[in-house]
Amino acid sequence: MIMKxxxxxxxxxxxxxxLIVACISLEGKDGxxxxxxxxxxxxxxxxxxxxxxSAVDTADMPVFEFDKMxxxxxxxxxxxxxxxTYKFKNIGKTPLIIEDAKVTCGxxxxxxxxxxxxxxxxxxxxxxxxxxxxxxxxxKPIIIVANTKEASTALYLSGxxxxxxxxxxxxxxN
Numbered sequence: 001m002i003m004k005x006x007x008x009x010x011x012x013x014x015x016x017x018x019l020i021v022a023c024i025s026l027e028g029k030d031g032x033x034x035x036x037x038x039x040x041x042x043x044x045x046x047x048x049x050x051x052x053x054s055a056v057d058t059a060d061m062p063v064f065e066f067d068k069m070x071x072x073x074x075x076x077x078x079x080x081x082x083x084x085t086y087k088f089k090n091i092g093k094t095p096l097i098i099e100d101a102k103v104t105c106g107x108x109x110x111x112x113x114x115x116x117x118x119x120x121x122x123x124x125x126x127x128x129x130x131x132x133x134x135x136x137x138x139x140k141p142i143i144i145v146a147n148t149k150e151a152s153t154a155l156y157l158s159g160x161x162x163x164x165x166x167x168x169x170x171x172x173x174n
Contacts, residue, residue, distance in 0.1 A: 022032045062096035062119070066155070073129070073159035082129045086155055086156045089122040092148070101125065104145040107134060108157065112143050127157055135163040 067087040076082060091094040096117040101110035107130045113123045127142055139158040145151060 044105070060093045061149050062090050062092035062094050062117075062147055062150055064096070064144070064146070064153055065091045066153075069154075070156040070158065073157065075160045075162060076131055078135055078161050078163045079132050080161075081131070082157070082159070083159060084127055086125045086127070087122060090117045090119055093119055094145060095119070096123075096148065098125075098144060098146045100145040102140060107131070108140045108142065112144070124155065125155065127155070131156055131161045134161045136161060 002073075065088060069086070071084045073082045073084065094157040096119075098112045098114075098117075101112045103110060109128045111126045111128075113125075117123045125142070125144065127140075129138070129140060131138075137158070137160050139156055142157065144153045144155060146153065148156070
């Protein structure tokens, strides 16, 4: 028993310095400093984009302007699918390019424009949430990665999913 504890302590002490150095090191491979812009997800994972520090004129960058950044779908029954479309406009001075739309699980599927959105033009991001095997309050982040000043923009889809207890019938709403 004592050997097990000693072994675990040695492993912990031996590995921790490497983990700490790996977590706090933000220096790029070429020796330039980098900043990290990340969002903590429900699972504990951090979606991070490393952005090299440079003298980019942010005044000319594309800018998202969303009609709505959060949508509450209310209360639905387990198994229902909800679809919502977020509308946006590029109010910046250069074309907006959406590189990716990241989600926390396979129950949420985003669709976004693959071509550049010119200044003054708009677009949509359509998100479908499948409530199969989900119950309770939900808040699903959709992280939009684009060539904007902030490397990522978070949209949210939230609501409540009610399950059915087969032995007692449908759950009653209060």
